[in-house]
Structure formats: C-alpha cells, structure tokens
Amino acid sequence: xxxxxxxxxxxxxxxxxxxxxxxxxxxxxxxxxxxxxxxxxxxxxxxxxxxxxxxxxxxxxxxxxxxxxxxxxxxxxxxxxxxxxxxxxxxxxxxxxxxxxxxxxxxxxxxxxxxxxxxxxxxxxxxxxxxxxxxxxxxxxxxx
Amino acid sequence: xxxxxxxxxxxxxxxxxxxxxxxxxxxxxxxxxxxxxxxxxxxxxxxxxxxxxxxxxxxxxxxxxxxxxxxx
Numbered sequence: 001x002x003x004x005x006x007x008x009x010x011x012x013x014x015x016x017x018x019x020x021x022x023x024x025x026x027x028x029x030x031x032x033x034x035x036x037x038x039x040x041x042x043x044x045x046x047x048x049x050x051x052x053x054x055x056x057x058x059x060x061x062x063x064x065x066x067x068x069x070x071x072x073x074x075x076x077x078x079x080x081x082x083x084x085x086x087x088x089x090x091x092x093x094x095x096x097x098x099x100x101x102x103x104x105x106x107x108x109x110x111x112x113x114x115x116x117x118x119x120x121x122x123x124x125x126x127x128x129x130x131x132x133x134x135x136x137x138x139x140x141x142x143x144x
Numbered sequence: 145x146x147x148x149x150x151x152x153x154x155x156x157x158x159x160x161x162x163x164x165x166x167x168x169x170x171x172x173x174x175x176x177x178x179x180x181x182x183x184x185x186x187x188x189x190x191x192x193x194x195x196x197x198x199x200x201x202x203x204x205x206x207x208x209x210x211x212x213x214x215x216x
Contacts, residue, residue, distance in 0.1 A: 025210070025214040026214060028210055028214070029211060032207050032211055036203035036207055037206070037207060037210055038206050039159070039210065041155070041157075047158075052203065
C-alpha cells in the first residue's frame, strides 16, 4: 500500500491481489459522507483510490483519514474472507434449522390420523351442527 | 448557468455504463450530460451546470456513481 499526499487529497495505491475490489468499494462507501472518492488504475496490478476531503483538512487530519481508511479496508477485507470461508457452514446451519422445523414422519402420521378423525366426526355430526337453523328452530306449521 | 464544461473519465474496470447512465438520469435536473464510450474509459461531459452546484458537481457526481457501484 502506497500513499501519496497532496493538498487536501490522498492517492492510495492498493494491490488488488491483497485487497479485493469488493472490499475497496465497501471501504470507499464508508467514507462517502466525509470525502470525495474516485477509483482508477489497473485491476490486475494497482488500484488507485483518490480521496479528497469534503472540507479543508490539515496535514494531521489528512493523515488521520488515511489511517482510518487503511484500518477500514483491512476490516472489510477480513470480513469478506471470513464470510467466504464460513459460507458452507452457515448454509449447513440454516439448512438444519429449517429441516428441524419440519414435522417428522411420526408427527405427520399423527396429523394425518387426526385429520381423518376430524373428517369422520364432521360426517357424523352428533351435535347436529350441520342441520340448518330453520329446520331445527323454525316455526312449525300448524295444521288447522 | 455555467458555460465551462467538465469532463470526467471513468475507468471501465471500476465503473459500468449502466450505473453511470442511472446517475445521469438522477442528476439531469441540475446539468446537461453527454456520455461517450471509449475502449477503456467512459467519458462524461457535464455542461449547462446550475450555478448553485458548479463547485461540487464533479466530485458529488463521482461519489454518487461510486455509491451506485457499491450497491450494483
């Protein structure tokens, strides 16, 4: 990593083999509210980040900004690397969690049985729920 | 309106035409834009800039494009 300092501006040269482009984009995005950023260079050899303070920065502040950028870039790169290395295990955990939420065979049988019972009970209708109200409580016709 | 034109050369390795076109759409109210595709670069010419934004439009536009690239 090479840093060139100009008035209120930094040019940070990065090796794309060490810092992936995704990490560079992510880091730049973090600084977007404090600085003006621009990318140039060669994707296989050297990526140049032009970082210019939104407000006038003293050499000390500029140095601080460079330090923060380097730290954030390292942090982002590490996070990407961890995410890549643990992708398989994270997928397995989610798969297992979803699988364990599914009912087992015995439970499925129970559910099927209870559904069958319910159907039979509905067909039997011992309480006479299926009888229309008019039939059950309607006025009886009186024969004169 | 500002008469002086601004030219920005976006490296195709880091910026896509699609994203730049989207940014132009979003900025069209404050300036006029011309876009030209070269082999290695995308040249964006900014003219008829609203005076209120003439000092910051170049850098703000670049930041906006970068933000869109990150989320693309």
